[in-house]
Amino acid sequence: MSIIRVSMLADALYAPDEAGNIDVAPFSRAKGKDRRGRGAMRLYKRGARPKPGDPLFAYLARSLQIEAMHLPPDAPVTVMVHGFQFDPATIVMTPPHHHKADNPHARLYHFERHELAREMRAHSTSWPLGLGFANEDGGRDGLCIGFGWYSNPGFFSSLFHHGENFYARAYNNAEVAAWQLVCVLEVLAEILQRPxxxxxxxxxxxxVVRAVAMATSPLPNLAAMHVEPKERWVVRPVLRWLDRVLLLAGAEKVLEAQLMLTHLNGWAAAVRPERRPCFFNVLSRENDVLDKLGENFGPAAPGSKQVIGHNGLEKLDPSWVDIQLDDTDVAAWFLARDYRVSGDDSQGVFAVMDHWIHYTWPDNMRLYRDILRDRDRWSVAGLKSTDPSLFDTLRINRGPGRRGFD
Structure with a gap:
């Protein structure tokens, strides 16, 4: 497959079959393609780590033996995390643009191409192909891992059984999924020992933001004790090896991202790691979906309702860059470098559906692919130093280009 699949529901993590279908039976190492294992695995409580004897560890270790057999030392290893309204328990449908293909392994984590207009309408663009990964190549072009989580709670069940709107409930589900993502990253980092x-x-x-925040949280009950600052932190394998994080049209709250970076900066200052995660936040100011859902239907929280895919980080940090695709000056900057990027555009043919243009537009994906693969050319520090007025600023623009804007 040249892809490793993991799914999560409320009751368990799952090692799905090669198409992404869930097997509800207990995990068995004898099942699955090439006997990599298949079935239901345990969920991990926050703070718990997978052990070598656990099904998750066994499944990922065996899958890496198969899918990373020919993995070059400089090829990317990328974990993919989808957004709202996906259900990994849905039977995989073909072709992937089918309107009922709500399983992320069918709609996004696949290796099929179709007409651009068709993919844009169904937002079913292949993430692996767009990022340069190949099918069944033993990792020669890198390795991708598709992480599926339940983000499609029912409208009425959310109201009547949980007292929340369905988006708020999905937002809360993401908090639960975050630690499971940490566990997956932990195993990958421990085995691979590479970015x-x-x-x-x-x-x-x-x-993703919550996963990094959880992984970088200081140990409880030690902050007030007289111990060395470095001893207050758990140096997890994921923090040693997590490298580039690409956030597209992010629905996470600005305040949560800022708090995550505060944790990350505190950890980095105490531990002084050789590398630390950096964040490429790709946003569009004219993003109607985030305007309506992310800012108005998310759970009530202290501070601003704004989200990072709409307002950016709203502060400067050396490990974070905001890339506003629908800023005409940003688009012109990339066009001069042969990238015809496109963000939300009220005049565009898909209008409100442009929330998904961040990955359905081919040159957007080509940019992300190069960020992952041409690391010397593309870096957070490089973007900030090349044009600070575009990439090291607090100003997110709505309307005409930023240069000369006041």
């Missing part, structure tokens, strides 16, 4: 990237869209940013 690992994360690529996510929309509400998947909630999963």
């Amino acid at each position: 690992i990237d994360v690529f996510c869209h929309s509400l998947g940013s909630r999963v």
Whole structure:
């Protein structure tokens, strides 16, 4: 497959079959393609780590033996995290643009191409192909891991059984999924001992931001004790190897991202790691979906309702860059470098559906692919130093280009 699949529901993590279908039977190492294992695995409580004897560890270790057999030392390893309204328990449908293909392994984590207009309408663009991964190549072009989580709670069941709207409930589900993502990253980092990237869209940013925040939280009950600062932190394998994080149209709250970076900066200052995660936040100011859902239907929280896919980080940090695709000056900057990027555009043919243009537009995906693969050319520090007025600023623009804007 040249892809490793993991799914999560409320009751368990799952090692699905090669198409992404869930087997509800207990995990068995004898099942699955090439006997990599298949079935239901345990969920991990926050703070718990997978052990070598656990099904998750066994499944990922065996899958890496198969899928990373020919993995070059400089090829990317990328974990992909989808957003809102996906159900990994849905039977995989073919072709992937089918309107009922709500299983992320069918709609996003596949290796099929179709007409651009068709993919844009169904937002079913292949993430692996767009990021440069190949099918069944033993990892020669890198390795991708598709992480599926339940983000499609029912409208009425959310109201009547949980007292929440369905988006708020999905947002809260992302908090639960975050630690399971940490566990997956932990095993990958411990086995591979090489940089690992994360690529996510929309509400998947909630999963990713919370995962990094959880992984970088100081140990409880020690902050007030007289111990060395470095001893207050758990130096997890994921923090040693997590490298580039690409956030597309992120639905996570600005305040949550800022708090995550505060944790990360505190950890980095105490531990002084050789590498630390950096964040490429790809946003559009004219993003109607985030305007309506992310800012108005998410759970009530202190501070601003704004989300990172709409307002950016709203502060400067050396490990974070905001890339506003629908800023005409940003688009012109990339066009001069042969990238015809496109963000939300009220005049565009898909209008409100442009929330998904962040990955359905081919040159957007080509940019992300190069960020993951041409690391010397593309870096957070490089973007900030090349044009600070575009990439090291607090100003997110709505309307005409930023240069000369006041």
